[in-house]
Amino acid sequence: MRNNRIQSEITMMSIKDWVLSQLVSNSLASARPLSGSDSFFEGEQFSIHGSTQTTTTSPPPEAAAADVSQPLIPAQETPHPSPLRQATFESSNQPRVHQNKLNPLENIEKLQIKFLRVLHRLSHSTNDLMVAKVLYRIHLATLIRTQEPDLKKVNLSSDKAKSIALQQETSGQPELDFSFSILVLGKTGVGKSSTINSILNEAKAQTNAFRPSTDRVHDISGVVNGIKISFIDTPGLLPPSPNTIGRNRKILQKIKKRCRKYPPDMVLYFERLDVINTGYSDFPLLKLVTEVFGSGIWFNTMLVMTHSSSPLPEGSSGYPVTYESYLTQCTNLLQHYIHQAVSDSKLDTPVLFVENHPNCKDKILPNGQNWKSQFLLSCLCTKILSDVNKILDFHDRMELGIPGTPRIPSLPHLLSSFLKHHISTPNGDEIKNLNLSLSDLEEDEQEYDSLPPIRILTKTQFKKLTNSQKNDYLDELDYRETLYLKKQLKEELQKEKKDEGDPPEPVVLPDMAVPPSFDPSNPLHRYRCLVNSDRWLTRPVLDPHGWDHDVGFDGINLEGQTQVNENLHTSVTGQFSKDKREFNVQSACCAAYVDPCGPTYGGEVDVQSSGNEMVYTVHGNMKGNLGRNLAECGVSVMSFAGNYYAGVKVEDGFWVGKRVKFVVNGGRMGGGGRVVNGGSLEAVVRGRDYPVRNDKVSLMVTVLSMGKDVVVGGNLEAEFRVGRGTNLSLNGSLNNRNMGQLCVKASSSERLEIGLIAVVSIFRVVLRRMGFNGSDKDMSQSSDIR
Ligand SMILES: Nc1nc2c(ncn2[C@@H]2O[C@H](COP(=O)(O)OP(=O)(O)OP(=O)(O)O)[C@@H](O)[C@H]2O)c(=O)[nH]1
Numbered sequence: 001m002r003n004n005r006i007q008s009e010i011t012m013m014s015i016k017d018w019v020l021s022q023l024v025s026n027s028l029a030s031a032r033p034l035s036g037s038d039s040f041f042e043g044e045q046f047s048i049h050g051s052t053q054t055t056t057t058s059p060p061p062e063a064a065a066a067d068v069s070q071p072l073i074p075a076q077e078t079p080h081p082s083p084l085r086q087a088t089f090e091s092s093n094q095p096r097v098h099q100n101k102l103n104p105l106e107n108i109e110k111l112q113i114k115f116l117r118v119l120h121r122l123s124h125s126t127n128d129l130m131v132a133k134v135l136y137r138i139h140l141a142t143l144i145r146t147q148e149p150d151l152k153k154v155n156l157s158s159d160k161a162k163s164i165a166l167q168q169e170t171s172g173q174p175e176l177d178f179s180f181s182i183l184v185l186g187k188t189g190v191g192k193s194s195t196i197n198s199i200l201n202e203a204k205a206q207t208n209a210f211r212p213s214t215d216r217v218h219d220i221s222g223v224v225n226g227i228k229i230s231f232i233d234t235p236g237l238l239p240p241s242p243n244t245i246g247r248n249r250k251i252l253q254k255i256k257k258r259c260r261k262y263p264p265d266m267v268l269y270f271e272r273l274d275v276i277n278t279g280y281s282d283f284p285l286l287k288l289v290t291e292v293f294g295s296g297i298w299f300n301t302m303l304v305m306t307h308s309s310s311p312l313p314e315g316s317s318g319y320p321v322t323y324e325s326y327l328t329q330c331t332n333l334l335q336h337y338i339h340q341a342v343s344d345s346k347l348d349t350p351v352l353f354v355e356n357h358p359n360c361k362d363k364i365l366p367n368g369q370n371w372k373s374q375f376l377l378s379c380l381c382t383k384i385l386s387d388v389n390k391i392l393d394f395h396d397r398m399e400l401g402i403p404g405t406p407r408i409p410s411l412p413h414l415l416s417s418f419l420k421h422h423i424s425t426p427n428g429d430e431i432k433n434l435n436l437s438l439s440d441l442e443e444d445e446q447e448y449d450s451l452p453p454i455r456i457l458t459k460t461q462f463k464k465l466t467n468s469q470k471n472d473y474l475d476e477l478d479y480r481e482t483l484y485l486k487k488q489l490k491e492e493l494q495k496e497k498k499d500e501g502d503p504p505e506p507v508v509l510p511d512m513a514v515p516p517s518f519d520p521s522n523p524l525h526r527y528r529c530l531v532n533s534d535r536w537l538t539r540p541v542l543d544p545h546g547w548d549h550d551v552g553f554d555g556i557n558l559e560g561q562t563q564v565n566e567n568l569h570t571s572v573t574g575q576f577s578k579d580k581r582e583f584n585v586q587s588a589c590c591a592a593y594v595d596p597c598g599p600t601y602g603g604e605v606d607v608q609s610s611g612n613e614m615v616y617t618v619h620g621n622m623k624g625n626l627g628r629n630l631a632e633c634g635v636s637v638m639s640f641a642g643n644y645y646a647g648v649k650v651e652d653g654f655w656v657g658k659r660v661k662f663v664v665n666g667g668r669m670g671g672g673g674r675v676v677n678g679g680s681l682e683a684v685v686r687g688r689d690y691p692v693r694n695d696k697v698s699l700m701v702t703v704l705s706m707g708k709d710v711v712v713g714g715n716l717e718a719e720f721r722v723g724r725g726t727n728l729s730l731n732g733s734l735n736n737r738n739m740g741q742l743c744v745k746a747s748s749s750e751r752l753e754i755g756l757i758a759v760v761s762i763f764r765v766v767l768r769r770m771g772f773n774g775s776d777k778d779m780s781q782s783s784d785i786r
C-alpha cells in the first residue's frame with residue numbers, strides 16, 4: 001500500500017505533537033493500541049485524570065503500599081523488549097503527582113532526581129542500557145509535553161539532575177521518599193515468599209519446603225537501601241486440574257479484591273526454572289489468571305524464574321545445554337503460553353531470574369549476574385516510567401485501545417498526507433515527471449556512438465600506470481558509463497512507447513515467505529506464484545508474528561487493473577487480514593480518465609480499518625497542462641467514527657529550463673470543529689546527468705496553521721557525487737520551534753578517509769548518547785560505508 005495513505009494508526013494528536021512526531025518516531029506516546037484492552041479489574045469506573053481522582057480512607061499501616069483506588073488500565077507494550085513497563089497502579093506513599101500543582105516539568109525533574117538517587121544507592125550506572133532507556137523516555141516524554149519557552153531547559157535538565165542527585169545523596173538531604181508495591185502470583189512452592197525474604201534480607205514471610213505455606217493474602221514491607229518496598233504475598237495456586245479450578249479461582253478472587261482496594265505498582269508471576277522445561281502443563285493457570293484479572297494484567301507483569309542456579313537438565317540431544325541457551329529456551333516457552341493466554345503474540349514480558357538458596361553467595365547467578373540488583377533495577381524502572389506517564393498525563397494516549405475512548409484524527413497529519421497524495425494516471429506520467437524527452441537523450445546517444453573504441457586494461461596493466469594515468473583512465477570509463485546508461489534509458493523509453501497496449505509478458509514473482517509449519521523435506525516443493533496476462537494478482541500474506549501457525553497465512557493481497565478504453569484506466573489494490581480477534585482491511589479503488597484534449601480526472605475510494613472503526617476516504621483530482629505548468633486541484637472527504645473531515649487543495653508544478661522544477665501547493669482541511677491550513681513550496685535542481693546519476697538538490701518550505709499555532713519548517717535535501725564511486729547525501733530540517741534533524745550519509749567504494757570520518761562521527765554520537773546530552777537539533781546522524 002502506498003506510504004502517503006493515512007495508515008490505520010490515525011494519530012490522535014495536536015499540532016505540537018504532530019510536529020514532534022515528525023522528529024521522534026520512537027515516542028512514549030506512540031505505543032500501539034492495546035489488544036488486551038480488558039480492564040485489569042473490570043467494573044472499576046474511576047476517572048483517570050488527577051483532577052477527578054477518588055481518594056479512599058487511609059490504608060492500614062501494613063498496607064502502606066497503596067491508598068488510591070485507581071482504574072487499572074492495561075499498560076502498553078514498550079517499543080523495546082525491556083522491562084520498562086508503564087505500570088498502571090498508583091502507589092500510596094508516593095506523593096500524589098496529580099495533585100501536585102507544580103508545573104509538570106518541575107515534577108518530572110524531581111522524579112528524575114529521585115531516580116538518579118536510587119540508582120546511586122543501588123550502585124547502578126546511568127550507562128546501563130535499561131537506565132539509559134528510562135532516561136531517554138523521560139526526555140522524550142518531557143519534550144512532547146513541553147511548552148515552547150521551556151525547551152531549552154529540558155535539554156539542560158539531564159546534567160543538572162545528575163549533579164543535584166549526587167549532591168543530595170552526599171548530604172543525605174532531603175530524605176529520599178520513594179517506594180513501590182509488588183503483587184506476587186504463582187503456583188504453590190515456586191518461591192514467592194522466599195523471594196520476598198531474599199529481597200527484604202529478612203525472613204519476614206513464612207516458607208515451607210513440604211507444604212503450601214502462605215494461606216492468606218497479606219502485606220509484607222521492608223526497606224532496602226532506603227527504598228520502601230511493599231509486597232502482597234499470596235497463597236500459591238494449586239496445579240491445574242478439574243478438582244483445583246474452583247479453589248484457584250477463589251484464591252484469585254481474593255487477591256483481586258485486595259488489589260481493588262490497594263492497587264500494586266507491578267505484578268510478578270513466578271515459575272521454577274529447574275522444572276519448567278519438563279513439559280509445561282500450567283497453561284490452564286495462565287488462562288485462569290487472564291480470565292479473572294483480564295488480559296491487562298500481563299501488560300504490568302514481569303516473570304520471575306526461581307531456582308535459577310539449580311543444575312541444568314540435559315538438552316533434547318542428550319548433551320548438556322549452556323546456561324544462557326537454557327534461560328532463553330525457558331523464557332520463550334513461557335512467553336509463548338502467555339501469548340496464547342492473552343491472544344497477543346506481540347506482548348514481550350520481561351523476565352527476572354532469581355536464586356533464593358542460602359548457598360547462593362552474594363546473589364550471583366551462574367552467568368555472573370547479580371540477580372537482586374537486577375530485580376530492584378527492573379522494579380525501579382517500571383515504577384519511574386509509570387510515574388512519568390502520570391505526571392505527563394499520558395493516560396489518554398495509553399488508552400487508545402480501550403473501547404469508549406473517542407479517537408480524533410490529527411488534522412495536520414491528514415492535511416499533509418492529502419497534499420502529498422496524487423492519483424496515478426497510466427503511462428507517460430513518469431516521463432512527464434522526469435521532464436525528459438527522447439530528443440534530449442538523442443544527443444547523448446550520438447555522443448556515445450561517436451566515441452573512439454577503448455581498450456579495457458587488465459589488472460596488471462592498470463597497476464603499471466602512473467597515478468595521473470590511472471585517474472584519466474577511470475574518468476574516461478566513468479564518462480562512458482554515464483553515456484551508456486543514458487543510451488539504455490532511451491532504449492527503455494522507446495520500448496515502453498512501442499509496447500503500449502501490448503499485454504505484459506508473464507513474470508515470476510519472487511519466492512513468498514512460507515509459514516513455519518510448511519517444512520517440506522524436498523526443497524523443490526515451494527509455493528510459487530506466476531503472474532501472467534491476467535488482470536488480477538492475488539497473493540497470500542504471511543504474518544510471521546501471527547499466532548495461527550497451523551494456517552500460517554492469515555491475509556490476502558489483491559491487485560488488479562483494467563484499461564477500460566484508451567482513456568479510462570481503473571485499478572484496485574487491497575490487503576485483507578483476519579485472525580480470531582480482528583479483521584483488517586486496507587484497500588484503494590482508483591479510476592483515471594485522460595481527456596485527450598484536456599485535463600486528466602481521477603477519483604479514488606479508500607477503505608481502511610483502524611481498530612474497531614472503519615475509515616472511508618473519497619478523493620477527487622483534476623490535473624492538466626497550462627502552458628509549461630502542470631496544475632492540479634483536489635478534494636477529499638473522510639469519514640471516521642461518525643465524523644466527517646473535508647479538504648481541498650491546489651497545486652502547481654512548473655519547470656524552469658530542463659533542470660529546475662518548482663512545486664507549490666496549498667490546502668485546507670476541516671472537521672470536528674477544527675480547521676487546519678497549510679501549504680508548501682518546493683524547488684528541485686537536478687544534476688546534468690539525472691536520472692542516470694542521482695544528483696539533485698531540493699529545498700522545501702512548509703507552513704501549517706491550526707488556530708493560533710503556526711509551524712513553519714524548512715527541509716533541505718541534497719544528493720550528489722563527490723567523485724568517482726563516492727556519494728554524499730544530506731538531509732536537514734528545521735522549524736520555527738527550533739526543532740530539527742540533520743542526517744548525513746556518505747557512501748564510498750574507494751575512499752578510506754570517508755570511512756574514517758564516519759567512524760569518528762559515530763563514535764562521537766555514541767559517546768554523547770552515553771553522556772545523555774542528546775540535542776534535539778541533531779537527533780540522527782548516520783553513515784553508510786560500502
Ligand atoms: N534451591 C532453591 N530453593 C528455593 C528457591 N526458592 C524457594 N525455594 C524453596 O522452595 C520452598 C518453597 O518456597 P516458598 O517460598 O514457601 O514458596 P511459595 O511460592 O511461597 O509457596 P506458597 O506459599 O505455598 O505459595 C522453600 O523450601 C524454599 O526454600 C530457589 O530459588 N532455589
Ligand SMILES: [Mg+2]
Pocket residue numbers: 192193194206207213214233234236
Ligand atoms: Mg508463600
